[in-house]
Amino acid sequence: MLDFVRTHTRLAPVPFVPEISLFQADEPIALWERTEADGTAQPPPFWAFAWAGGQALARYVLDHPDLVADRSVLDLATGSGLVAVAAARAGARTVTANDIDPLSLAAAHANAEANDVRVQQAAGDLLDTDAEADVVLAGDVFYSRAMATRVLPFLRRAAARGALVLVGDPGRAYLPDDLRPQAGYEVPVAEELESVPMRRVTVWQV
Template sequence: MLLEFVHAHTVLAPVPFVPEVSLYQAEDSIALWEATEAAGTPQPPPFWAFAWAGGQALARHILDEPDLVAGRSVLDLATGSGLVAVAAARAGARPVVANDIDPLSLAAARVNAEANGMPVETVEADLLDSDDRYGVVLAGDVFYSREMAGRVLPFLRRSAARGSLVLVGDPGRAYLPEGLIRRAEYDVPVVEDLEGVPIRRTTVWQVTT
């Protein structure tokens, strides 16, 4: 059912800033929003149907610098479409885990991984209070709300303290914390209906303890 919904409301196309990866993406953001709520129960926003700026920048960075992830275990936190997970797998990471709390997101991550021929595992769970260890933790566009930032930053700092390389992609969201290390900047094409602009200046940051 979930896989059918993803296929019915998206089209497979290359990601603008990461053309090595194709994703099932929505052509009409408003129509998709309405479709996800048609069942009459509250649904999380369909983050899984778009290539957001933070994820695009992070995917570009690890594909350009595959030694960051090659041969290492990777967690793609709040995976959305699975873009970053797919990019990590393409760069040689093994195993790659795409995590989210939205079942539709994980369905999208599975079909996107399959479309790109990449091995990606999916985990539906809130991991932010866990202490699982990965060689690399990646998070694209997670500082969009005060609540999310307040929960995700301690998890990322704990991961860094345990020795993980922790990278986040962020296009200047309101709740980006201070004290991060700037690694790269990109001008990333985005969906103007969602972002209000066609290009977002987006930074890849490293989280430390």
């Protein structure tokens, strides 16, 4: 899977977080077709792009390293691993990238290696469990009703037991309305994915 990630993407700086480089795809539809070339339905290649919420959250963590320094961090639904890499760069004691997509975890591994940081991996669905990390980070997780319905209780449980829980979100449809804003950014995005060249993104605390 690492070979697939590296073959179908190119290493390039992240627009809003240029100190981090990711293996990124130029053509989202073409890449999705390649992931399904063996006839098996695959999730969208969320791992091949720097999504708006993740870029804002990574920027916030890098600009406020005290939030994660010497603490354990879980990057939920890591996608490319951008936020996990940012947490590791900011001095987290341990960073765990979680995703249900094996290609996502392969991308997170490749991206951590490319940025010379160490990121652990947790495969599978964690949403019915309780996070044990000191800090839980989640970028762009409120894109569907089904995802929001499951992820929000997980995040609230983590916050209730004392974890710092931060979410990066560009106004997705199912963002809850009772989160506390921490920062706002104008983030450059891929127009073929977002239909606009910039998104206003807020970092929220649960």
